[in-house]
Amino acid sequence: MGTVARQPREVARFARQAEQLGVDSLWVGDRLLAPVNPIVGYGGTDTIPEAFHSLLDPFVVMSIAAVSTEHVQIGTNVLNAPWYQPAVLARSLTSIDLVSDGRLLLGFGVGWSPDEYAAAGVPWNQRGARLDETLDALESYWTDNPSEFHGKYVTVPATYADLKPAQRPRPPIYLGGYSPAAMRRAARRADGWLPVIRPGRPSPWEFNADQINGPIEVIRGIAVEQGRDPAELGFVLRVYPTEDASVDQIASALIGAQQHTAVEHAFVDLMEVAGDVDHALELTSRILEQARNA
Secondary structure: OHHHHHOHHHHHHHHHHHHHHOOOEEEEOOOOOOOOOOOOOOOOOOOOOHHHHOOOOHHHHHHHHHHHOOOOEEEEOOEEHHHOOHHHHHHHHHHHHHHOOOOEEEEEEOOOOHHHHHHHOOOHHHHHHHHHHHHHHHHHHHHOOOEEEEOOOOEEEEEOOOOOOOOOOOOOEEEEOOOHHHHHHHHHHOOEEEOEEOOOOOOOOOOOOHHHHHHHHHHHHHHHHOOOOHHHOEEEEEEOOOOOOOHHHHHHHHHHHHHHOOOOEEEEOOOOOOOOHHHHHHHHHHHHHHHHOO
């Protein structure tokens, strides 16, 4: 997304060079629209960031990254699963996991834009229930053969499903969202959860571990209530720098998360700070260097 999306033929070069710099994972986002007059704006505002004006298809970008790299994991942050029929989603994600030889990390969510749901032809008020049914349908598709699922909103007729993901029984699934329903869903049925921080604003910005640890403890508590071992849950931190964030602030977020939270993995979304692909690679190199030398 953003200015780097205007250089689609550079996706492969970025993926290769980022891997050479030593990153552990590469991630894609999933936006469908940049509404001119949004019903709901981004991040509690009434507007849409300019970065959302330029969008590439996440499945295409993941596929390019998969065949351009050898070791990095490839993650989705997040796929808005209710937009997609499960059979279509399963086909795409199974293909990417196979092409990448089992390097796919799945982040799912429901998004925040009623406009995007209108464009996808999916009722906004069904988003949570559709996500639950989509997760059930994917589980069947990836573990059963023949596979079949019949829900209130989602249907997969009985089908042969000989191709399964390279990862067994399936790629790990992380869920995003801070609403009570989203956190309950993550605690009840996901492999982990995706917290978020925004270095750069307000200024001066300082890392605050409580912003991550508080919700994690809530989710772990719900997991215990559901009869799950909370130690089974993993946490991947989404670092979204604002346009005025510094490399020091971004690196401090990674260092702070590693030292003071239960986060096991983190990624930085450069859509609001990178001017082009070369700038994105330069920022990646500088952030990694500072984080490693801490």
